[in-house]
Amino acid sequence: MTTLKTILYFSIFNYPVTKDQIFEFSTYDDLRIIEKEIDFLMSRKIIFKINDFYLKTNSNDLVKRRIKANKRAKTIMPKALKVSKLIARFPFVEGVALSGSLSKGIFHNNDDVDFFIITSANRLWIARTLLILYKKICLLNSKKYFCINYFIGIDDLEIAEKNKFTAMEIATLMPTQGEMVFKEFIRLNYWIKNYFPNKEIEENFRFVANIQKPIITKLIEALLNNKFGHVLDEFLRKITLHRWRTKFKFLPEKDFKVAMKSTKNVSKHHPQNFQKKVIESLNENYFQVKKKYKITLEPEHA
Numbered sequence: 001m002t003t004l005k006t007i008l009y010f011s012i013f014n015y016p017v018t019k020d021q022i023f024e025f026s027t028y029d030d031l032r033i034i035e036k037e038i039d040f041l042m043s044r045k046i047i048f049k050i051n052d053f054y055l056k057t058n059s060n061d062l063v064k065r066r067i068k069a070n071k072r073a074k075t076i077m078p079k080a081l082k083v084s085k086l087i088a089r090f091p092f093v094e095g096v097a098l099s100g101s102l103s104k105g106i107f108h109n110n111d112d113v114d115f116f117i118i119t120s121a122n123r124l125w126i127a128r129t130l131l132i133l134y135k136k137i138c139l140l141n142s143k144k145y146f147c148i149n150y151f152i153g154i155d156d157l158e159i160a161e162k163n164k165f166t167a168m169e170i171a172t173l174m175p176t177q178g179e180m181v182f183k184e185f186i187r188l189n190y191w192i193k194n195y196f197p198n199k200e201i202e203e204n205f206r207f208v209a210n211i212q213k214p215i216i217t218k219l220i221e222a223l224l225n226n227k228f229g230h231v232l233d234e235f236l237r238k239i240t241l242h243r244w245r246t247k248f249k250f251l252p253e254k255d256f257k258v259a260m261k262s263t264k265n266v267s268k269h270h271p272q273n274f275q276k277k278v279i280e281s282l283n284e285n286y287f288q289v290k291k292k293y294k295i296t297l298e299p300e301h302a
Contacts (some may be wrong), residue, residue, distance in 0.1 A: 095118035
C-alpha cells in the first residue's frame with residue numbers, strides 16, 4: 001500500500017500530492033497499480049481528491065495552501081540561488097544545495113531557506129564558523145534566507161542515517177553550486193533508490209553551476225592548507241560541541257548524537273530532532289490507519 005504511505009508522509013506537512021508525485025515517491029513500477037489503490041482508498045474514504053490533488057483530510061483549504069506555497073517558492077528561488085552562490089564563495093565550500101521545503105517546491109511565510117553544504121576535507125568547522133560569523137555580523141543572525149544547519153565533508157559523503165526521512169531529503173535535494181561534488185554525493189547515497197526507485201534525481205540538477213572562487217578565498221585556503229589548519233578546524237569543532245552540549249542539555253544523549261552530530265566530517269544543527277519527529281508522526285499515522293481501517297503498514301525506523 002505504497003500509495004497510502006506516500007499520502008500519509010506528505011500529510012504530516014499538510015501537503016496534498018498529485019498522482020504523478022505519488023508514483024514518483026512509491027516503489028511501484030506501474031502507475032495502474034497506484035490508480036487501483038487510489039480507487040480503493042477513496043471508496044473507503046481513507047483519502048480524498050480535490051481537483052488534481054490527493055490528501056488524507058477532505059480540506060480545500062489545504063489545496064489552496066499548497067498552490068500558494070508553490071507560487072511563493074518560485075518567487076523566492078532567484079534569491080535562494082543568489083545566496084547559494086555567495087555561500088559557495090566562502091573558503092573550503094565545495095558544494096551548496098537547497099534542502100528543506102524550498103527544495104520540494106514549497107515556501108510558506110514562516111519557512112526558512114535551508115542549505116546543505118559540502119566542504120573540503122578536514123576543513124568543515126572552519127568553513128562553518130566563517131559562514132556563521134557572516135550570518136551573525138552581516139545578517140544580524142537572521143536565518144530567513146540563510147539557514148545553514150547541515151554540513152558534511154567531501155571525504156565522507158555517504159549519509160549514515162538511512163531511513164524514509166533522510167531518503168526523502170536526499171531525493172529532493174537541489175544542488176545549486178558544485179555539480180561534480182553532488183553527482184558523487186548521489187552516487188554514494190544511491191541507497192535512496194530502495195525507497196524511491198521512480199525518482200529522477202537528475203532533474204534536481206537543473207539549477208546547478210560551477211563554483212567560482214575569488215582570489216581572497218583561494219588565498220585563505222592556501223594559508224590554512226597546513227598543520228595549523230588541521231589544529232584550528234579541530235579546535236573550532238570542540239568549542240562548538242561544548243557550547244551545544246551546554247545549550248541543548250535537555251536532549252537525551254542518543255538524540256543529541258543524531259540531531260546535533262558534530263564529528264570531523266559532519267555538522268548537524270537540528271535541536272528539534274525533526275527527523276525523529278517525522279518518523280514518529282508517520283508511524284502514528286500508520287497505527288491510526290490500522291486501528292480504524294484494519295490496514296497494516298510496515299512501520300518506519302529512525
